[in-house]
Amino acid sequence: MDLRRAVAATVLVCAAVAYGAGPASAVPEQVEGTAETRDPSEIALERQVHERELALTAMFDAAERHAEVEGVRADRLAALGYTGNLPDLEHVLPIHDYxxxxxxxxxxxxxxxxxxxxxxxxxxxxxxxxxxxxxxxxxxxxxxxxxxxxxxxxxxxxxxxxxxxxxxxxxxxxxxxxxxxxxxxxxxxxxxxxxxxxxxxxxxxxxxxxxxxxxxxxxx
The missing domain is CATH 2.70.70.10 (Glucose Permease (Domain IIA))
Structure with missing residues (x-):
């Protein structure tokens, strides 16, 4: 299970506990072709879990993009001869070999x-x-x-x-x-x-x- 799915699963469990949802067998389900409907609290819970999963996905995507940008920046500065914590470097000389x-x-x-x-x-x-x-x-x-x-x-x-x-x-x-x-x-x-x-x-x-x-x- 990758990190995103693991976090999403954790959120689902926590949300279920927070909202008092019981085991799956205890939650009424909609039966196709009948008038029976699902518990509104279950629908609300699933919606909140879904929204949180989307937020987590966006957060991980942003972190990955940031890491890629920082990696390119570090590689560029290393090629100029700089060392150390390159992502935090704020200034360099305008020219080298001079x-x-x-x-x-x-x-x-x-x-x-x-x-x-x-x-x-x-x-x-x-x-x-x-x-x-x-x-x-x-x-x-x-x-x-x-x-x-x-x-x-x-x-x-x-x-x-x-x-x-x-x-x-x-x-x-x-x-x-x-x-x-x-x-x-x-x-x-x-x-x-x-x-x-x-x-x-x-x-x-x-x-x-x-x-x-x-x-x-x-x-x-």
Missing amino acids: HLSAGFGLTGPLWESIHTGADFGATTGTSLVAVADGTVTEVAYAGSYGNRTIFTLEDGTELWYCHQLTPLASAGARLEIGEPIGLVGSTGNSTGPHLHFEVRPGGGAPIDPIAWLRSLGLDP
Whole structure:
């Protein structure tokens, strides 16, 4: 007997006891072709048991779906090199297999003004992923930023993934932590393949991405 049937059988027994139902032989049954009818309390009991069984089935189905989703999430994060209690992991780095090539706030001939992000140098085609759960709010070519994806977290923080070879997620897409956003490239104002990563709380002015990532417990 599977778990659902076992629980349903238990509910039936408990309900029978709670409602004072006697043995099956003591409950009047409807006899086809006669005026004899079943006890209304028995009908009510069976209806309640049936409703509870449906509720239990829905609960088990929901639990199974949740387990499948958590399994996919854990597999995805494990493939990125993360370990531990993966279903509870809330943040990851936007890229792996990289080297930091430029920090926040730098000035010089490589930038039109102050550097507003952090640069992660990497091989062309390296995957870029969602730092956390959120929504893609813009995908477009953005001048000096090249191919840019703006990914907005649930708290309103905008993350800019710039200079992509190609974006992999469309505007309006809902992404979970670790899902692909695009591929490292060198489009726009760029001297080589890298991710220019910006963090803009509430869509406002940029802040230091490295300090922000560290505040989340990450180690870029």
